[in-house]
Amino acid sequence: xxxxxxxxxxxxxxxxxxxxxxxxxxxxxxxxxxxxxxxxxxxxxxxxxxxxxxxxxxxxxxxxxxxxxxxxxxxxxxxxxxxxxxxxxxxxxxxxxxxxxxxxxxxxxxxxxxxxxxxxxxxxxxxxxxxxxxxxxxxxxxxxxxxxxxxxxxxxxxxxxxxxxxxxxxxxxxxxxxxxxxxxxxxxxxxxxxxxxxxxxxxxxxxxxxxxxxxxxxxxxxxxxx
Numbered sequence: 249x250x251x252x253x254x255x256x257x258x259x260x261x262x263x264x265x266x267x268x269x270x271x272x273x274x275x276x277x278x279x280x281x282x283x284x285x286x287x288x289x290x291x292x293x294x295x296x297x298x299x300x301x302x303x304x305x306x307x308x309x310x311x312x313x314x315x316x317x318x319x320x321x322x323x324x325x326x327x328x329x330x331x332x333x334x335x336x337x338x339x340x341x342x343x344x345x346x347x348x349x350x351x352x353x354x355x356x357x358x359x360x361x362x363x364x365x366x367x368x369x370x371x372x373x374x375x376x377x378x379x380x381x382x383x384x385x386x387x388x389x390x391x392x393x394x395x396x397x398x399x400x401x402x403x404x405x406x407x408x409x410x411x412x413x414x415x416x417x418x419x420x421x422x423x424x425x426x427x428x429x430x431x432x433x434x435x436x437x438x439x440x441x442x443x444x445x446x447x448x449x450x451x452x453x454x455x456x457x458x459x460x461x462x463x464x465x466x467x468x469x470x471x472x473x474x
Contacts, residue, residue: 256281257353260310260320260339263301267345269314271321272353276336281307282361282415284337287330288323289412296328304413307360308353359472361414361442363402367472368395369422369445379461379470381424388432388461390451398422398430400472403439416443433462445470 256278262269275281285304292300301313302320312320321339323330330337359367369379371390378395381388388396402412403419414420420442421429429438432449440448450464 256356258308258310259353260312263303263311263313264315269312269319270342270344272340272342273310273320274338274340278307278356278358279416280333280336282413284323284330284333285413286415287333291326291329298326299323299329307358308356359474361400361472363412363414363418363420364399366397366399367474368397369470370395370473372469372471381430383424386430388430390461396424398424399426414442416441416446418442433460436463445472 254277256275258273258275258281260271260273273281275284288299288302289304291298292302299312299318299320299322301311301316301318302323303311305311310320312318314320321341324334324337324339325331371377374392376392377390378392379388379398380391380394381396381398399422400414401421401423402414403421418441419439421439422432423429431438432440433452444467446469447467448463449461449470450467452460452462452464
């Protein structure tokens with residue numbers, strides 16, 4: 249996971265016209281951006297339809313429909329949606345299209361954490377060190393010579409959850425091939441929290457094939473990349 253600290257930016261556009269209710273959204277971190285979106289999408293999935301027209305086009309681009317009482321900035325003022333993020337998300341109303349000023353949000357080089365996609369898993373501190381699945385002994389190792397693309401899925405994800413943005417509290421699984429979950433380390437579990445990538449796993453026993461990735465109290469930070 250290895251989410252970098254620091255501000256994260258996105259735009260929100262009015263889907264009904266091309267010149268009003270455009271926002272620059274500032275999140276206290278990329279982690280908060282994903283968790284805010286989970287709260288918004290969960291409120292809709294739970295039957296609260298006020299923000300049903302808020303759509304996540306990409307991690308830095310959202311659309312909304314202010315005319316339908318679903319103005320995106322209200323998500324953090326609504327206790328049935330994302331009120332708990334009020335102090336961690338800021339919506340700045342941009343000038344209408346007739347104006348000449350536009351705040352430019354930096355393009356951020358992040359990988360979108362969509363459940364069901366295949367990712368390489370690498371060290372956040374040693375970029376050439378990747379997770380590698382050895383079919384000979386069915387172990388996952390940290391290797392600078394070989395790498396494996398893993399499916400990372402929310403446990404129990406179905407058609408509704410496919411493509412859902414993974415957040416730290418989600419139980420996830422990894423697999424080199426569909427239908428075969430892999431445990432991390434000889435005593436590892438097949439299912440673990442998505443946040444475990446951010447310090448739960450560490451390199452352990454060294455042998456000719458590399459170093460095992462095992463559970464540890466003081467692990468390393470790993471990130472998902474394409």
